[in-house]
Amino acid sequence: MYDTLKIKYQVSQLPKVVVKQKEKSFYWKGVKWCPVYNKENKRVNGYETRVNNLDLRLKGNTIFCSNSLQKWYMGNNYESFNYAQVVEAFKCLNTALPFNVYDAQVYYLAVGVVIEEETKPIIDTWLGFNGKQPLPMLGSNKVYGKKFYLTDYNIKGYDKTFEVKKHNQINLDKQLFRFELETYTRNLNNRKNPIVIYTVKDLIDKAKYQELASELLSKYQKIEKKQSVPLSKLTNKEKETLALFQNKDILAQYKIDHYESFRKRRTVYNRLQKLSNNTFLNALEIKLKASIESCLF
Known part of the structure; x- marks a missing residue:
């Protein structure tokens, strides 16, 4: 379930070459570190290396490590x-890393799951999230996913089969859809119902892992989706409400100009969503939930 991580660790004892800021590469803990230069004054302002796909940067006495844990x-x-x-x-x-990884501070986290499903029919139903519309994810002049950029986190869904072929030149023999949540841990820690993540130790806490799994599913469930409603069975008021909520620009102005009516129509709209006969969306949510739950073992 974990994907991209960004962690940092303060080193108590640095190699002499770092303390003296010599402008040359050096080996430390079996890894070659290369100097990084400030573009303006051309002075060394840190060192960098890679451990497989992980990017490591040593700046001052702090090591920063980032990239996908799963990869x-x-x-x-x-x-x-x-x-x-x-x-x-x-x-x-x-x-593999030159420090106790369990004591490292986690400051950014992405969690996600994959299901075997064609992506376009899924993202075509996405209308909005907390009043914001999704932006297209583009690759090779193709929309292969959608992403919501929100204040405290981002959520996205995309065609994993397409991405793997584009970036890794690997042809997968099935259609895969990936759903992800990205956030800085301060947003998880400081909210009303926190999921407390400070160090890597917290990431292997089973209870917190389960909370993050629930958070991922909750975000998917809260995406406003285009529902298939039996129009012939609706009243004129219900049809008007459905049309209103499907046009985000008109809805935003209607909320400003007629707030009390907006509240009443929102109640009607929420009830209409429950009447949806869209078996595809229901089956999709069950499949996504099962995939998330399978990560708990």
């Missing part, structure tokens, strides 16, 4: 990545 451990992020695998991945990571 580092499994070589891809289009297969299932469950809790037991996550625990093992961090064990391996702890031996």
